[in-house]
Amino acid sequence: MSIRHQVARVLPFTLVASFMASAAAAQTSDAALEHARRVLRSTPLIDGHNDLPWEIRKSKTAPRDVDAYDLRRRVDGQTDLDRLAEGHVAAQFWSIYVPGEVKDSGFARIQLEQFDIARRMIARYPDRLALALTADDIERDFKQGKVASLLGMEGGHAIENSLGALRVYYDLGARYMTLTHNVTLAWADAALDSASHGGLTEFGKEVVREMNRLGMLVDLSHVSPATMSDALDVAQAPVIFSHSSARAITDVPRNVPDSILARLGKNGGVVMVTFVPGFVSKAVDEHDRLARARFDEIRATVTDTAEARRLMGEWRAAHPRPQATIRDVADHIDHVRQVAGVDHVGIGSDFDGIDETPVGLEDSSKYPALFAELIRRGWSDDDLKKLAGRNLLRAMRAAEATARRLQQTTRPSTRTIDQLDGPRAVPAT
Ligand SMILES: [Zn+2]
Numbered sequence: 001m002s003i004r005h006q007v008a009r010v011l012p013f014t015l016v017a018s019f020m021a022s023a024a025a026a027q028t029s030d031a032a033l034e035h036a037r038r039v040l041r042s043t044p045l046i047d048g049h050n051d052l053p054w055e056i057r058k059s060k061t062a063p064r065d066v067d068a069y070d071l072r073r074r075v076d077g078q079t080d081l082d083r084l085a086e087g088h089v090a091a092q093f094w095s096i097y098v099p100g101e102v103k104d105s106g107f108a109r110i111q112l113e114q115f116d117i118a119r120r121m122i123a124r125y126p127d128r129l130a131l132a133l134t135a136d137d138i139e140r141d142f143k144q145g146k147v148a149s150l151l152g153m154e155g156g157h158a159i160e161n162s163l164g165a166l167r168v169y170y171d172l173g174a175r176y177m178t179l180t181h182n183v184t185l186a187w188a189d190a191a192l193d194s195a196s197h198g199g200l201t202e203f204g205k206e207v208v209r210e211m212n213r214l215g216m217l218v219d220l221s222h223v224s225p226a227t228m229s230d231a232l233d234v235a236q237a238p239v240i241f242s243h244s245s246a247r248a249i250t251d252v253p254r255n256v257p258d259s260i261l262a263r264l265g266k267n268g269g270v271v272m273v274t275f276v277p278g279f280v281s282k283a284v285d286e287h288d289r290l291a292r293a294r295f296d297e298i299r300a301t302v303t304d305t306a307e308a309r310r311l312m313g314e315w316r317a318a319h320p321r322p323q324a325t326i327r328d329v330a331d332h333i334d335h336v337r338q339v340a341g342v343d344h345v346g347i348g349s350d351f352d353g354i355d356e357t358p359v360g361l362e363d364s365s366k367y368p369a370l371f372a373e374l375i376r377r378g379w380s381d382d383d384l385k386k387l388a389g390r391n392l393l394r395a396m397r398a399a400e401a402t403a404r405r406l407q408q409t410t411r412p413s414t415r416t417i418d419q420l421d422g423p424r425a426v427p428a429t
Pocket residue numbers: 154222243353
């Protein structure tokens with residue numbers, strides 16, 4: 001625990017305020033901040049995406065060791081138990097991500113290892129974290145003051161074209177699956193890769209149907225707009241975007257276009273707005289585009305790597321990266337509310353999946369500041385509660401109800417990708 005947090009705990013409120021900000025600014029912000037904390041004490045705050053299990057896996061000092069990555073202490077990363085508590089986080093979808101670029105084995109080994117890391121991490125703090133599998137679990141854990149811990153798979157490549165594997169991953173606790181990560185699959189186009197299928201193939205649609213039958217949320221972050229559209233056509237339950245923002249404000253492929261936002265009312269889904277600086281700030285996005293262009297230019301003309309690195313360093317020194325702010329994130333939340341509706345917006349930080357954070361949203365302790373910003377913009381308590389978690393709880397309950405209904409009439413699918421898609425031009429990934 002840092003000095004700052006120890007101080008914050010023992011000093012009177014007014015002293016802390018002057019300690020952390022200038023007196024004038026603190027007066028108004030503290031009223032909104034207190035208000036935000038009141039709202040978040042009364043309703044669960046659910047975050048759609050946090051990459052802590054991957055952070056533990058790749059720890060430089062003790063990889064995969066959940067004991068060494070001690071969440072009771074202040075860690076170097078963006079998430080630990082005290083900061084989750086200070087941030088009023090009631091439920092967290094922990095991402096059990098597997099890179100789509102793995103070549104040294106099938107994806108199952110790494111997927112299972114990520115289940116293992118996440119489940120050991122949750123089990124290590126029984127007084128603070130609890131494995132959650134349903135919307136009811138989230139509300140139970142909130143009442144008991146524990147962080148409801150859900151598992152979200154990131155990347156449909158993990159199922160290796162197998163609906164049997166999908167079902168077993170559900171049994172292991174996965175409650176959402178992002179249909180793709182950054183790599184286009186044999187059955188779904190990714191946002192950041194080639195559009196090989198124009199969305200979902202027939203097998204891709206069968207994956208969505210089987211997820212609906214199981215009660216696993218279909219997560220459309222990372223997929224192409226055509227995949228989003230196809231999934232919405234097929235889905236019988238609400239979809240989510242566990243960590244995406246609005247494309248109309250920051251035009252990057254990872255964000256959600258207005259045409260898709262406009263369809264969420266009918267579907268009942270939720271866009272959980274992410275904090276990734278390049279996805280929420282136009283200035284950061286423009287800077288990153290220029291940096292990539294300069295990098296390509298150097299690579300095309302300079303063969304010596306040391307010289308190329310020196311030139312890129314020179315460019316970066318002359319073009320410092322602008323910073324995203326908490327206001328940029330609030331702008332995206334406002335936009336999703338405006339286009340999709342207040343019943344379809346949530347929060348999915350991507351903490352521990354990002355190296356840089358917006359100013360004012362540095363780690364898992366900062367959510368109340370975001371709610372304070374929205375209070376200053378005129379958000380009502382009822383709308384803040386929807387954003388915090390009620391929308392996700394509603395979508396999850398609807399997905400659970402759909403699964404119960406479908407399981408009465410529909411057997412587990414035994415269809416294969418070969419049966420549904422025929423001979424494939426694209427190799428299975
Ligand atoms: Zn991601």
